[in-house]
Amino acid sequence: MGLDEFRVDLRRHRQFALDSCIFIYQIEANPKYVAWTDMVFSWLAEPRSRAFTSAITMTEVLVPAYRNRDQKLLDNFYGFLSTYPNLQWVPVSLEIADVAAKVRAQHNLRTPDAIQAATAIHAKATGFITNDSKFSPMPEFEAIVLDDYV
Numbered sequence: 001m002g003l004d005e006f007r008v009d010l011r012r013h014r015q016f017a018l019d020s021c022i023f024i025y026q027i028e029a030n031p032k033y034v035a036w037t038d039m040v041f042s043w044l045a046e047p048r049s050r051a052f053t054s055a056i057t058m059t060e061v062l063v064p065a066y067r068n069r070d071q072k073l074l075d076n077f078y079g080f081l082s083t084y085p086n087l088q089w090v091p092v093s094l095e096i097a098d099v100a101a102k103v104r105a106q107h108n109l110r111t112p113d114a115i116q117a118a119t120a121i122h123a124k125a126t127g128f129i130t131n132d133s134k135f136s137p138m139p140e141f142e143a144i145v146l147d148d149y150v
Helices: 003-011 020-027 034-045 056-067 071-083 094-107 111-122
Strands: 015-018 050-054 087-090 127-130 142-145
Touching (some): 003 142, 020 034, 020 056, 020 071, 020 127, 050 111, 056 071, 094 111, 111 127
Parallel strands (some): 015 127, 127 142
């Protein structure tokens, strides 16, 4: 598969949930994935598009910048993450925590991944863009795994 197939799969959905790695690849301009993440964020800029991500994404993406004391990277992350159109940040509520516990028990996911999946379910996202195939067997949404297209 490739970019054309990825574009078709993006167009089949109106609401996505986004995994943390999508933001990391975009901000760091990861050479292997940036063409795909560029497409995701171009799609997200369209008025009819909506995406959701868990507040835990912020935790996951900021760690390297804090670890390296890289203020410029922190500023880039905050600027990008907090202002992107049609992107909704979803706090971890008791309801999401409960769904995450069920998802974790059923699919043997780590807690951050279960929270991401529960956020997607809570938001009624029809697709979840990730690079982790462990989300593929989830019946509540279609997992769009970047490595399947690269």
